[in-house]
Structure formats: structure tokens, C-alpha cells
Amino acid sequence: MSLILKPALTTEHTGSSRPAVRSTVEAIIDDIRNRGDAAVREYSQKFDDWTPENFRLSAEQINQIIASLPQQVIEDIKFVQAQVRRFAQAQRDSMKDVEVETLPGVILGHRHIPVSAAGAYIPGGRYPLTASAHMTIITAKVAGVPRVAACTPPIRGKIPAATVAAAHLAGADEIYLLGGVQAVTALAMGTDDIPRVDLIAGPGNAYVAEAKRQLFGEVGIDLFAGPTEILIIADEHADPFIVAVDLLSQAEHGPDSPAVLITTSVDLGTKVLEHIQQILPGMPTKDYAGPAWNDHGQIHVVDSLSEAYALADTFASEHVQVLTREPRRALEQMHDYGALFLGEGTCVSYGDKVIGTNHVLPTKGAARYTGGLWVGKYLKTVTYQEVTDKKSSAILGELCGRASRVESFEGHARSGDVRANKYAGTPMQWAPVNQTAGKS
Structure with a gap:
């Protein structure tokens, strides 16, 4: 279904x-x-x-x-x-x-x-x-x-x-x-x-x-950021009032903010819809939350939580809140999301405001290929290399010469040649003008 x-x-x-x-x-x-x-x-x-x-x-x-x-x-x-x-x-x-x-x-x-x-x-x-x-x-x-x-x-x-x-x-x-x-x-x-x-x-x-x-x-x-997104996965054990409140909590970010519910329970989905219709008119931020929910809000009912996780991954939502009996199952079964919020005691608003994880997260499907802002974003991971063994340098030099000539990069090949020649006496495949590589 x-x-x-x-x-x-x-x-x-x-x-x-x-x-x-x-x-x-x-x-x-x-x-x-x-x-x-x-x-x-x-x-x-x-x-x-x-x-x-x-x-x-x-x-x-x-x-x-x-x-x-x-x-x-x-x-x-x-x-x-x-x-x-x-x-x-x-x-x-x-x-x-x-x-x-x-x-x-x-x-x-x-x-x-x-x-x-x-x-x-x-x-x-x-x-x-x-x-x-x-x-x-x-x-x-x-x-x-x-x-x-x-x-x-x-x-x-x-x-x-x-x-x-x-x-x-x-x-x-x-x-x-x-x-x-x-x-x-x-x-x-x-x-x-x-x-x-x-x-x-x-x-x-x-x-x-x-x-x-x-x-x-x-x-x-x-990262490139778009309107705030929330997706909630809920089973029959979830509290429909809390689900409704949490959906609207993110819809108030702006009229373009999608709020999506995926549930295994028709009864829960129906009650959530009723709660939203009751809550929304009294929200101080209804001018933003109302258009967001009316235009971009969705409620899907599926047969199983496995289906729910699979469908949620197709959204690759910025925030995914899991309100199920065993919320940590999502850690094993989902892979496309900006951040997971597990269990009724956790909500996306905590992530936005107080809990300590970063709230700058991917939107508009970008969670398929990137995570959010974190310490590593401010760091450049740079490499260095050093060859201190002459025999190893000679081996690499010979290999570099062969590999570079396959690609027609003669200058690269010669950088390898001179080291193989200097450190191991390997004959060079080219003749330098008035210059002979020194021996050591």
C-alpha cells in the first residue's frame, strides 16, 4: 500500500x-x-x-x-x-x-x-x-x-x-x-x-x-542552502499531536519550507492532519507556516518502516525526525539526510537552537552527496611526501618513467629517469645536452 x-x-x-x-x-x-x-x-x-x-x-x-x-x-x-x-x-x-x-x-x-x-x-x-x-x-x-x-x-x-x-x-x-x-x-x-x-x-x-x-x-x-526542510518518519506508536507540532515548527521558517510526514499508520496520518488544521490558524507565524504547509506539506502512508526509510531517502531531507518504537533502526537503514533526530525526546528545534550539533545543513537533495557544516569544513587536508631511501627513489623513478611515457608526458618521465640514473645507474632513455646526472 x-x-x-x-x-x-x-x-x-x-x-x-x-x-x-x-x-x-x-x-x-x-x-x-x-x-x-x-x-x-x-x-x-x-x-x-x-x-x-x-x-x-x-x-x-x-x-x-x-x-x-x-x-x-x-x-x-x-x-x-x-x-x-x-x-x-x-x-x-x-x-x-x-x-x-x-x-x-x-x-x-x-x-x-x-x-x-x-x-x-x-x-x-x-x-x-x-x-x-x-x-x-x-x-x-x-x-x-x-x-x-x-x-x-x-x-x-x-x-x-x-x-x-x-x-x-x-x-x-x-x-x-x-x-x-x-x-x-x-x-x-x-x-x-x-x-x-x-x-x-x-x-x-x-x-x-x-x-x-x-x-x-x-x-x-x-554549502548551497535552500529553504528549511523537515521529514518525519512515524509509526503507530507516535503521538500525532507532537508530530503535528514538530512539522509546523519547521514550516514557520518560510513559505517555501517543505514539511513531510511518512507513516505506517493511516490513523496517525489522519490525526496529524486534523491537529495541523487546528493548530495552524493560531500560530503567530502562520503567515509563513500556512503557505509552507498548504503548498509544500505532504503526508504519505506506507506498509512498513523499511518502505518508509526507503521513501525518506528519496527526499534526502535536511532534517529527518524518527518517531518510532525503535528509532535507532534509521541509523542502519537510511543514508540520505542532513541530520537525524531520533525518538520523541528529540526534536529538530533542539538541533536548530540548543543541543550542540550544527544546524547549517544540506537542502534540496544535496544530502545525497554532502553533510552539513562541521569543523572539517574549515580545515584543508593537505598531503606531504618524502623519499629518503635512494633505492626506493630509483624504483619509483623507473616506474615513473614508464608510466609517464604511456601518457606521452616526457617531462614527467625525465624527472623519474634522472633519479633512477643517479641512485641506481639506470640508463636514461634520453641524452641531456652537456649534462650528465651525477653519481652518488
């Missing part, structure tokens, strides 16, 4: 793929490339009505902003950041440098080196997303990035005090009250006032996502 209790009305999403978004972003990037800080300031005025004397906050300003917040807000930020830092440190500790001797005197290795500078984009158009500061800045600092520059926009002309506090407490070296394409572009290419970075991380709206896409290559990025 495969039954759709509630289909999506559309599978199309507005976003960075729209021609109008692409052309607008391209024009802004080109203008900033040509005019630098003057263009950045004009776009900040145009889009955020914000043109301070200096976009970068001074230490004194930061201290004043933090002092304006209730102590409970500060304590909560510190608690959550401790969770993020603890998990990020565990990830970093799992990444070991490697050195092996593959042949006598042939030493190969790799090292994990942090990028020199990272940009943390912390969105704030509708809400002060303090959690994004934790995810992007703490993770970079645990990775060992020496300079982290944070950008966040003003919200309706006001300083987002909690976001500034979160960025500072997370360890940001610079904090700029600057948002949108202009912030991402300034970080990527650098201006007189904002030095460039090597990698930009953090979520954003369709224009920010498109700016990251267009600038990728000129700067590194964490």
Missing part, C-alpha cells in the same frame, strides 16, 4: 534559481567589485536603511550592547555555546594527522590545516538568529581559524543585540553590522574597510545563497 493523504500542491520553490535573483545578485557583485566600500554603503542604505559611520563594531560598542541584555539571555547563550563547542571539539579530536611509510624510506602523510580567515554570515532579516552565530563562529574557532569575521544585518533599523552578544561570546574577531549580498561580497573579495576571507559559512535568504553560488571559487563556501 502507498497512500498520499496530503499531497504537495507544488514542488517548485522560489529562490536563488530564479533569473531575477541571479541577475540582481550579479549586478550587485559587479558594482561592489568596481566601486568597493562606496557600493557596499549604498546597498546597505537601500536594503537595510543602515549607513553607520563604521560597519564594524568597536569593542566599546560591543560591551555596551551586551550590557543592555538581560542576564538570563547571556547565560542561555553561554550554555548553548558550551554544547556546540563540546561537540565541535569532539569532531576535531577525531581528525588525526597521518604519516605512513609505504616502502622503505617512502613517507606519506597528511595534515589538517585551518583556513587563515573565515566569514560567518548570520542572517537576521525577520528574526535575530543567534544560533547561527554559535554554529559558524565556534566551529571555526575550534578548527583553529585565527581570524573570524562575522556579518549580521540590522533588523528594521535596530541593532540585533542578542546576535551581537552571541557572535562576541562565540569568539568572533570582527563583527560587522552588514547584511545581504553586500556583506557576502565584501567578505569574499575584500574592500578597504573589510579584509577578505578564505571561506564563508552560514545560511541566508535566496539572494545571499545566490551570492555564495556566484562567488564560489573566488572564495570557499560551506
